[in-house]
Amino acid sequence: MIALNRASRWYGQVIGVNDISCRIGPGLTALLGPNGAGKSTLMKMITGQLRPTTGHVLAFGERTFANARVLRRLGYCPEIETSYEDMTGRQFVSMLGVMAGVPTSALQKRTEEVLDTVRMSQWADRRIGGYSKGMRQRVKIAQAIIHDPELLVLDEPLNGLDPVGRREMTDLFVRLAGSGRCVIVSSHILYEVEQMTHSIILMDRGRLRAIGDVYQIRALIDAHPHRVAIQTERSRDLAKRLLDLSYVLSVRLSQDDPTQLEVETRMPDLFYDDLPRIVLRDGFLITGLDSPDNNLEAVFRYLVKG
């Protein structure tokens, strides 16, 4: 649905986005990167607020910049605070629904539906000026989905929400993505992103570092072989057995916890196939087996130089 072709954007000397080419299809994709990586610039280009200095940014096959046809099918929930302090929540969502092209006949019904989805029906008639951070966030999400867009771009959408709200909104995004829409979520809270999706776009200093499935990406990071943490009483004995395996690169015993070992290998599949055999044959009592860096946080850490 979204295609970037060698898109770049700079502000004077400062590079925002540097030569990015990628495609983003339906489903939930997470946009990640440290502060200053260019995520907001990228999102602004996708939502038609900025024109790429070079290259193209296309959505639904058309260029996005100031393109009403694209904007009609797109919902954006920015990170900035709302500033319509004197409007009520209902008025605000309604107004943005009109601007997004919701027909008048359906406007009221849609406004109510959407306010109900974000659980703001109870407070919709209060001034936005009196809203807490979480309430403002919900209203922002409401305005992004009121016109039922096919493409949803969400910048830190869970900011200010309490744990119940976070779960509700996460489920909402996953649901929306599951029904064929393209949902892009940008967030710094990696463990939440992990629960939403495996599909990521990682940026750093304006450049694209990685795009795709997080576990595939992890497997491809050569510099950091697969690590397996095993907890067992007879850690040294197990260590000796494991070192017999040719594809095990190293076995490290933890300094703080004598029952903890850490194995490094480039062939995780072979390792996981052989391990049960060793454990069951020699009667090792394993109290824990885990892969501490086979997750999003590790991918982030390894790929971003910061």
Place this chain on the structure above:
Amino acid sequence: MTAPQAGAEKQVTDAAAVAPIADLSYRHYDGPLKDRKLRWWIVALVGVRWAMKRWWFWLLFLLSSASYGFWALMLFVESRLGPDFRQMMFQSAKDERFATVLFRSYDGSLFWLMVMALVVGAPSIAADNRTNALQVYLSKPLTKADYLLGKWAGVFTVVFAATLLPSLFLYAYCMLSFWSEGFFRNEPWLILRVLGVAAMSAAGFASLFVGVSAWCRSTMMSAAIGAGLYLASGIMAFILWMALHIRELEAGHPAAGALLQNASISGVLKSMAWNIYGVTIRFPMRGPNMPDGLTLHPPNVWVMGAAYSGIVILGLMAARFRVRAVEVVSG
């Protein structure tokens, strides 16, 4: 090797034997913690230091001191050229000569003093509003009163010093050059008047500009509003004065409506200074209604005093009201 040196070396070696690598992790602070008495002065000092570091502050100080230098020069020239020169400038009663000069210097410095007070006073609370600094202040053992007093005192101290120092310079010059002409003998309490004017002036400006500052979220706005109030009140007073007293003025009474003429902020401050110095100024112009020249007395002290108090109280209340509304832990 002398004994103390050997002892010191041994101490270091002992320490090294126990823990050669220093532990730089977090340590507690177990030192002294003073109580609250002068907490507000710490806030004030920050304001004062901030002003003193800015080059434009010193430029404004020079500009506002220029008036005093001018009048010192006038005194010098007058003393050389004699009484005829005096006739050209103005007359004062014999024992009011130096007070008059001090008053005229103050009057001349007022505009630049206002600018200086504005640039120091405008950001006092407005800058804090912009960066939410009040959350930091109030999470410390500081009451809102300490904060306000500190901010006010910062502006007060700067303006007080800026008014007092050149006045003292002029005073000292007069004392040194005109002692024999009855400088101290005629007006022994003059130094108190000098201090009084400086304090009055500083308090007025501090209250006004800190009051305005409390209501703004940016220094620019605060400065604009402060300057606007000051200048607008001047223009309004002038227009009203002209409108209501035009006939009298045309008929040759230039002193008519003195109260209204001084019904601006600058006018009030000037009038208060005039009253504190208590001088009568005579201009040797001749006119149909002025056989002895134009004599100007200080405007009514009660009216002006009330107006001055009004400015100070309104300013302080404005600041107190606004700062009250902020909360430390936001929801």
Place this chain on the structure above:
Amino acid sequence: MTIATTTDLSVRYGRKPALIDLSIVVPEGSVGLLGPNGAGKTTLLKTWLGFLPPHAGSATVLGMDSASDSLKIRQRVGLMPELDCHIPGMTAVSYVAYAGELCGMPGNHAMRRAHEVLEYCGLGEARYRQVETYSTGMRQRIKLAQALVHGPRLLLLDEPTNGLDPEGRDEMLRLVRDISHDKGLHVIVCSHLLPDVEDTCDEVIVLREGQVVTQGSVESLRRTSGVQVDVELREASEAFCAAAERGGAKVVSRLGSRCRLALPDGTTDPAREVLAMAAASGAQVRAIRRARRSLEDVFMEAMA
């Protein structure tokens, strides 16, 4: 020693009750204060610091009464506010030293201590720059520094990782963990990010609509009943679940290639059982972890 307490505390905003007959005792160490928006967490913090008078009951902090000794409390407590805030027009060192002086530290002590604290918070060279030029991550650290400078006994952290990118969050959490353990400093963390609280706190207090819903150590709240393990396979496998059930285990939950099994009570070697089930069904096991309820589950249950 109790760090902070409330006794039958009721606090109102006008007519609206915010805290109702609240009685809690905050233990030593690192405590998380949780609750949905509007539960009263911020009201509680404000009451402890003396900004809100109790309608009924009382609150104490470090043995001092909140209503009458508010200033003394603030001298012994450090607050890291949620929103972006700093004193304008100063370098980091001056700012932190000033914060110290406002707490009553003499000038030279404040300056020395400011350097020490900024070093601890990881602001090396940047300490001589104006605070206005700082990035979000640095601003959060400076907020922490100004809360620590006067050597408080209790630290109140309101959303300490607000606005930080993943690297910044890791470092802030590391700092919070470091400072709340073995340094004689007690910490209360308010956050909506439950894994952050899991990471840094030993105890939690959960509020809802002005009252306490749950309180306890993170360890005990997270304990599951019986022998439960989380198993992660290389790919989702029906055969494995079937083998598990045959082996006497119950599949508590499944999500993709992960599942939680409840093994029969008294199972001494859960890993062996799991590996046997995997061998029987041809699945490849990638992780076996003792199952713990997540703090999120605890929270959701408390809200229900």
